[in-house]
Amino acid sequence: MNTLQMALADGMTITKRNALKIKRAPDLLGGVVVLPIVLVLLFAYVFGSMIELPGMSYTEYLLPGIFVMTITTSAQITGYTLTLDLQKGIFDRFRTLPMSPSAVLTGQTVSDVITNVTSIVTMALVGLLVGWRIHTSPLEAVLGFLVLLLFAYAFSWVTATVALALRTPEMFNNVATIVSLPLIFLSNAFVDSSRLPGPLKVIAEWSPISTLIQGTRELFGNTSPAMPVSSAWPLQHAVLASILWSLVLLVVFVPLATRLYKRAVSQ
Amino acid sequence: MPDAIVAEGLVKKYGDVVALDGMELTVPEGTVFGLLGPNGAGKTTTVRILTTLLKPDAGHAKVAGFDVVRDARRLRAHIGASGQYAAVDDHLTGAENLEMVGRLYHLGVKRAKQRARELLERFDLTEAGDRPVQGYSGGMRRRLDLAGALVASPPVLFLDEPTTGLDPRARASLWDVISELVTAGTTVLLTTQYMEEADRLADRIGVVDHGHVIALGTADELKDQVGGDRIELSVTSAADLEAVRRTLAPLAVGDMQIDATALQVTIPVTGGAAALTTALGHLSTERITVRDAGLRRPTLDDVFLTLTGHEADEKIKETVR
Numbered sequence: 001m002n003t004l005q006m007a008l009a010d011g012m013t014i015t016k017r018n019a020l021k022i023k024r025a026p027d028l029l030g031g032v033v034v035l036p037i038v039l040v041l042l043f044a045y046v047f048g049s050m051i052e053l054p055g056m057s058y059t060e061y062l063l064p065g066i067f068v069m070t071i072t073t074s075a076q077i078t079g080y081t082l083t084l085d086l087q088k089g090i091f092d093r094f095r096t097l098p099m100s101p102s103a104v105l106t107g108q109t110v111s112d113v114i115t116n117v118t119s120i121v122t123m124a125l126v127g128l129l130v131g132w133r134i135h136t137s138p139l140e141a142v143l144g145f146l147v148l149l150l151f152a153y154a155f156s157w158v159t160a161t162v163a164l165a166l167r168t169p170e171m172f173n174n175v176a177t178i179v180s181l182p183l184i185f186l187s188n189a190f191v192d193s194s195r196l197p198g199p200l201k202v203i204a205e206w207s208p209i210s211t212l213i214q215g216t217r218e219l220f221g222n223t224s225p226a227m228p229v230s231s232a233w234p235l236q237h238a239v240l241a242s243i244l245w246s247l248v249l250l251v252v253f254v255p256l257a258t259r260l261y262k263r264a265v266s267q
Numbered sequence: 268m269p270d271a272i273v274a275e276g277l278v279k280k281y282g283d284v285v286a287l288d289g290m291e292l293t294v295p296e297g298t299v300f301g302l303l304g305p306n307g308a309g310k311t312t313t314v315r316i317l318t319t320l321l322k323p324d325a326g327h328a329k330v331a332g333f334d335v336v337r338d339a340r341r342l343r344a345h346i347g348a349s350g351q352y353a354a355v356d357d358h359l360t361g362a363e364n365l366e367m368v369g370r371l372y373h374l375g376v377k378r379a380k381q382r383a384r385e386l387l388e389r390f391d392l393t394e395a396g397d398r399p400v401q402g403y404s405g406g407m408r409r410r411l412d413l414a415g416a417l418v419a420s421p422p423v424l425f426l427d428e429p430t431t432g433l434d435p436r437a438r439a440s441l442w443d444v445i446s447e448l449v450t451a452g453t454t455v456l457l458t459t460q461y462m463e464e465a466d467r468l469a470d471r472i473g474v475v476d477h478g479h480v481i482a483l484g485t486a487d488e489l490k491d492q493v494g495g496d497r498i499e500l501s502v503t504s505a506a507d508l509e510a511v512r513r514t515l516a517p518l519a520v521g522d523m524q525i526d527a528t529a530l531q532v533t534i535p536v537t538g539g540a541a542a543l544t545t546a547l548g549h550l551s552t553e554r555i556t557v558r559d560a561g562l563r564r565p566t567l568d569d570v571f572l573t574l575t576g577h578e579a580d581e582k583i584k585e586t587v588r
Contacts, residue, residue, distance in 0.1 A: 001373060013370040017359065024358040024399060093354035093415065096318045098343040099371040266321060 014107020055224035065189030079163030135221030144219030276326035301469030347416030406437025
């Protein structure tokens with residue numbers, strides 16, 4: 001077996017392990033299936049009934065934002081699971097095995113893709129029930145889901161990096177909540193970012209979260225000519241910019257997480 | 268007989284704290300070596316270096332003929348390790364845990380499954396094998412963890428405090444399993460805080476303190492170094508302590524220990540039960556009231572007291588991880 005084959009085989013073994021864990025752990029499953037349902041229903045009915053948008057329903061405007069909010073939240077599972085494993089000594093066992101050292105992190109992040117697919121499918125189905133529709137071609141729709149998944153995968157590496165730097169589940173959960181809330185609310189997820197005041201507007205328009213939400217809206221056709229898009233470059237080229245952001249995150253955080261993993265387990 | 272484990276001059280520092288300071292050990296193939304010492308003496312650090320988890324700052328070591336730093340990758344196929352904190356996955360079943368390890372040893376899907384079943388049976392976990400580990404008792408988890416270390420039938424096995432925290436029954440059953448392995452020819456390096464465990468399992472014992480071996484020998488040789496039996500007795504009043512010391516001084520074959528807080532006196536003696544009878548006779552003649560008295564074999568504390576001149580307890584405060 002060569003190095004690449006070994007990395008793939010071991011990555012799959014670890015992926016399977018993590019998938020089994022998520023299936024058996026009710027707390028994790030709740031975050032993957034139940035929370036997305038609650039979010040879609042809550043936002044669609046509470047805000048959807050109060051807010052009027054020119055030329056489109058607020059529910060349609062909202063759903064891509066909920067998708068993105070959910071995948072950034074569930075990327076935290078990667079970080080949380082890593083901190084739990086760090087405390088338990090299972091990584092010591094892994095490191096005494098003749099396995100590929102990269103498999104732990106790839107297995108972890110790839111199993112997150114499985115959970116993200118589950119969340120997104122759940123949300124899309126519930127979304128269809130509450131009036132969300134895709135207005136574009138099937139090809140664009142599929143691309144929309146792929147762009148979401150790619151970003152989610154890249155974001156898992158970000159949370160893995162944070163988790164490996166912080167090391168304890170308690171610290172990680174605190175930091176993740178403090179960071180992820182502003183990230184979502186300082187974007188175009190719920191409001192038109194171009195109407196935010198001064199510096200908040202700049203932050204929201206250049207946030208990767210806004211870019212991804214705008215890109216997803218375009219690919220699903222959840223836009224309206226009556227609602228012009230801000231002139232900021234990433235929002236004008238949202239699909240391309242979303243893909244670029246994902247690649248940048250991967251290039252930066254894959255090596256960083258790998259380095260921190262090595263440091264965290266060799267003490 | 269070739270040596271399965273050779274460590275020479277291992278040094279490991281964490282900042283200013285020296286965890287290993289010239290650790291040396293040699294374990295011939297097919298034997299059990301026990302590293303005996305208190306928390307923080309360097310036992311776990313030694314095991315972590317020998318199992319490739321840590322790199323030493325100085326010195327070198329070979330396990331099964333492979334250098335632990337240079338040949339780390341190749342070495343891993345030849346060792347098994349089972350730690351103090353059972354490294355098993357709570358949400359996976361016993362069988363899934365072992366299969367996963369088998370897959371990571373690259374045994375192939377079929378062989379990994381088969382090997383998992385064999386080990387579950389051998390470790391008396393067949394019934395529990397399809398239940399998530401979450402519901403296992405402490406003893407079952409340790410057995411599963413040990414089974415995980417044996418998946419690839421490694422010729423060299425590292426057991427880091429395999430029975431710490433287990434109840435006496437679970438401990439005894441784990442000892443049986445380890446004894447069987449040794450009979451089958453596996454080389455074992457065992458760390459423990461328990462003299463009894465080292466006594467029961469190890470062919471040779473190295474007493475560790477301050478990061479290096481301070482005494483080496485069979486269990487009997489070490490006990491001889493420590494001295495023979497001890498009389499331990501307690502009195503009802505501190506005023507009696509001096510009288511006890513004076514009365515029993517002729518019986519003592521070494522320094523008596525007097526604990527003024529616990530009102531306890533420990534006297535190294537020879538002659539076993541007869542010495543105890545004599546001592547109690549003397550004390551009775553002197554009309555000293557004895558609250559409790561007994562004869563015991565040397566413990567880890569005694570080994571430490573004799574070999575290092577300080578109590579094992581003091582060391583616990585210096586625990587390094």
